[in-house]
Amino acid sequence: MLLVATTLTACGGGGDDGTKASAPKAPATIPELTKDPLTLSFIWFDWPPAHALEDFANAEYKKERPNATIKVNTVPNANWHDAMFTQFAARKTDFDIAILDSQHIGEAVTNGNILDLTDFVKNNIDVNAYNPYLLAAYGQFPQAETGKRDENASLYGLPLLGDTWTMIYRKDLIGDKPPQTWDEMISVAEKCQADHPGVSGLAFHQANGSDAAAVTYNTVNGVYGGNLWDAKTRKIEGVLNDAAGQEAMDVLVNKMKPLTAKGSGNWFIDEVNAAVAQGKACIAFNWIAASGGLLDPKESTLGTTREQILDKLGFATLPSQKTNLVPLGGMGMHVSAYSPTANQAEALNFMKWFERADIQKKWAAAGGVPSRTDALESPEFLNAGPFNQVYTDSVPRMRDMWNVPEYARLVDIENTNVNAALNGAKKPKDALDDIAKEQQAVLDSSSRKGGGGL
């Protein structure tokens, strides 16, 4: 696999003498669209929003462009980054729109894999309709400061699906009022676990794949006043593992982990949902976009109807502690630089259509999480799911990870070390110090000759 991949890429990619690639520019106005049948392909990972997008787009976009068919290609979550970037590496993609995590943008832009949409956005998108940070998080590079958008920075994508964590709690076990602080949440979970044998106090992401354990630590880090890095000086060591960072790791490993189910050290989205649906957790944390299945009576032991389930399950914004930060999730749409011209034009047209106010509301009604403020505050969105209010309330509280070309390695270092700490393979302090040291080495190794990547 490696040999074939290196051959394909090395043979096709040389020749520009080491100059840094930059993203090619998309036209400011949408070129003339083809009248021939055309399939507009996306790439995403396999989860309910991917299927919802394909159904929604084929139902609605076809009304305006009957010759266009939308195909959302899906891969397992763990292969998502590889599936996109190996194709980017080969300078040939079988997708027209890549749905990238916000942190993937830096890698794709630096390598010239996606189109620069700055001029297109200026001419076609009402940027004032969005919370500036949402627009920046899913499109801007270099990365915006938390909560802000740099209007002079370039944009390489537009929001597709907003997301953040919601706290899912058992109203029948801990009461209707959700805990307000992180410390209170832990003590409530502890009491619930003690009072209800067989039900664990907490359920959250701990796996070492994707960004599972890393997001969990980053969330606790943010809540306890820590920082992931100093973006201006690109400093991680001494920042991540400062006193606040150590406290967050201590809370996660020594206070939260003992309240989880035995063997939950490899849990991610599906396993947490399964624990909630089977009534095995008092309080759980999961991405809002992945929570829809919890209300399906066929998947749940909590009730035979949606209403019965909702009598037992509550959804709330994350408790605060020293800060009220929550993790930024979700993804944006980005046009492949290697897609045929006709498909790129169709992709731009789709994105302009998708960001319209009326379509964003329809997307919300179809189960999507929109990004325009008017859609987020619309009854179509707020009434579509019991967790949607949580998202709207969480938007001003969001913080992202590092959006740099080295993201995949940074998140792997954090994932493996947090997972090691959660599963007793490393002491919490050692794990945090190792994360800081190894991540700093990755950021500092850009000028290293030979041995990169170890």
Added chain:
Amino acid sequence: MSAPVPLTTDPGRVASATPPAPGRSRRLSDRGLAVAFTSPALLLLLAMSVFPLLWALYLSFTDYSATRGGAAHFVGFGNYTAILTSAQVHQRALTTLIYVVGAVTLQTVLGFAIAYLISRRTHGRGLLTTLFLVPMMLSPVVVGLFWRFMLDAQFGVINSMLGSLGLGQVEWLTRQRTALVSLIVVDTWQWTPFIMLIALAGLTAVPKYLYEAASIDRASEWFRFRTITLPLVWPLLLIAVLFRAIEAFRLFDLVYILTSGGPGVSTETLSFHVYKVAFLGFNTGTASAYGILMVLVVIVLTQLYLRYLNKLKEG
């Protein structure tokens, strides 16, 4: 005077005088035909194996990255030095070694034992052999997925069975020691039949007259096993061990599905680490050197092993 007419006909001369069959090109000699038939396979081999290998060898001396593009700069043995001196690589090498030794030993003992027992049966041998071979025919990804469910600490059937016996839950995939043991067990479940198959072939090939002679001499069962069965099957068994060791050395799929290398990096094998270097950071030069080093290790160990096998045969 006319030329004498031969009384007999020389078939060779007649044949040579016969004109070639219509439609057959005079240029396509037997050698030409051989080249024509083998060249597609050779070209495929060159394109898919030899050229990529040579290209990877070239890249291993550069800082090339598949995604960043740009020219590949020569870094000499920089990649090789970095890999050979990396504590991370040493840790993965140790994990891989423990895994290979554990899995192959277990598979050899079990595989040979099963083959020995089957070879002593007269009825149902074919059916038993076929049943034992089923795990080997499954995709490692499928095997990984269903073992992942079976070993799940909360909902898995293994812990459920332990629970019904009054034993506590075991965290099979999320604790450092049990995770590696679980990988070895799953690999053993799938690949013991391979060793069994080879051993069975060896056992059935042992001449019966040797056992008959031993019986006449009233040799014990253990003596017959030690002096007849084992020495005759041993070379074949060692070849099976060689194949399994090479396979186990490049283990990737089961790790990817069952543990993702966790907890932490405690079950990351060398192949899994190469994958991360190659596809997370897209450090293609380093990953190529890493791959080349792994190939070299396998080649050197195989050569040593084959020499031992040859000596054994000569002995």
